[in-house]
Amino acid sequence: MNPIQIIPHAADYVRILPELVLSVFGMIIMLIDPLLDDRRSRSLSGALALVGSLVAIIATWMQSQSPGLGFWNMVRVDSFSIFFHFLIASITAIVILMSYEYMSVQEIRGGEYYGLILFGACGMMLMSSAVELVLVFIALEISSISTYVLAGFRRRAAISAESSVKYFLLGSFATGFFLYGVALMFGATGSTTIDAIGNVLRSGHIPVLAYMAIAFMFVGLGFKVAAAPFHIWTPDVYEGAPSPVVAFMSTAPKAAVFAVLLRVLFEANAPGRIWLIWVTAALSMTLGNIGALVQDNVKRLLAYSSIAHAGYLLVAFAALPENGIPAAMFYTAAYAFTNIGAFAVVSHFGGAGERRVTMEDYAGLGKRSPLLAATLTLFLLSLIGIPMTAGFFAKFYVFSAAIKANLVGLTVIGFLNSAIAAYYYLRIIVVMYMREERDDSPVAPVPFALGMALALSLFATMYLGILPGRMLDYASSSVSDLVAPAMQTMPVQGIAQVH
């Protein structure tokens, strides 16, 4: 690192272009919001946020044309980070689309909400391209602080504030663990660059501190992705937070944290990862599914299901890099689109004050609103992992990666859990179609923006379920970015292979 060269090049800014776009749009929204009345604040800042996330997608595409390192080895644009940038930007766009209706039904002012979504997405994107642990920490905090506030956005509702404070306390607790891990890793290797850490850990002599560091970092990140035994906060937070926010925070930050985990575990070649993952994955799958069996509140049920899905996803992390990394990336995307879709339906159906969230309320939905019920059914089938949906291939790739790595025990646990999971997802479908409704008040018609959000997530779910090849190829092409990181000779071929 040359002390004279302290001014970033233009190329450096291209490496963080999507993040810059999102922050600028977020700031514009925050600036003009005070000038607008409540109704305009919702529509105009929502529209701006949507434009912002679409521009971020374009910026990601521009960025993908010039992969490489930026800001003195702080961020790296490779096909791995591009994948997560696209994923997070699409999640953000869909969540913004589904928030329009929610904000007007709940009579919440829109400005800060959309601003925070964009700032959060900015942090998440930065997490996926950061290759330096302190930058990872800062990005993690940008994303977390935004989501803490978002969780409490219905601030007059006591449960929303409570969900926010729980998320905040446990989230900061987890951050403390992650940071302690970073400090110990710095002590063990003398560096916080993932690449340099990887070199030390590959050199044969692994300091004891490094094991502790990995364990601490894993605890911190495990909290953030809601993996058991660090999952206690999830059902409470998901129940109290606004539904579009739950759709957001159960997908985008998780995707980003999984990206960090992939980088730390595979690129830095973390020691002792297999058994750490083994225990966490088995526990998450089992506790998540068993917890979901007894839930009556659909949001809580989906929260437990998200714990279980974090477990399935972690199975891929114990596999060999060449199968495990693409499987994990595919699973993240498949789960994200499916889950957002499911929460979009939950958010629309919940109505003012989110009153209709229990299983009873869903009785007879098949008759009252056939289209909405059919959409939710498809998403639930994808969560089960029925063929022709994204969930099937996601599970298929994860478990086949696990089999190839001889993780038979973990795979068996996974299969058993998928069978248990089918029960509670099917229970919702049965209630919707077979049970007589208690109140036959008509369900509000689906507005255009929400319809778009549903259509997009449905399209993604079906597309990944019918033609998964393209995305899997892309994910496979980014394996080389993680397992053979040649810091200075960053290959351009990673991107070129895709097209």
Added chain:
Amino acid sequence: MVPLSYYLILSGILFACGVTGFLIKRNIITIFMSIELMLNGVNLSFVAFAAQWHALSGQIFVFFVMVVAAAEAAVGLAIIIAVYRTRETLNVDQVNLLKL
């Protein structure tokens, strides 16, 4: 010169105090302060390791941690006020609308 291990043990103790406080205290503000204690433990070990490796970066990280902790405190206290307004209590045992 004080050996490195002393600093590390002290930072470990600070971190452990924070974790214990987080787990056993019942007032939200106290819980929040315990988290700050954990971060201070982390900061101490960063500085100690920076001295050991003769790497200035470790000391710079402490500033980042402090700045982020301050941002977190601002948001956290706002959230705590929101809870107090709706519930009139800061005892975690009484903030229990969402069953655990």
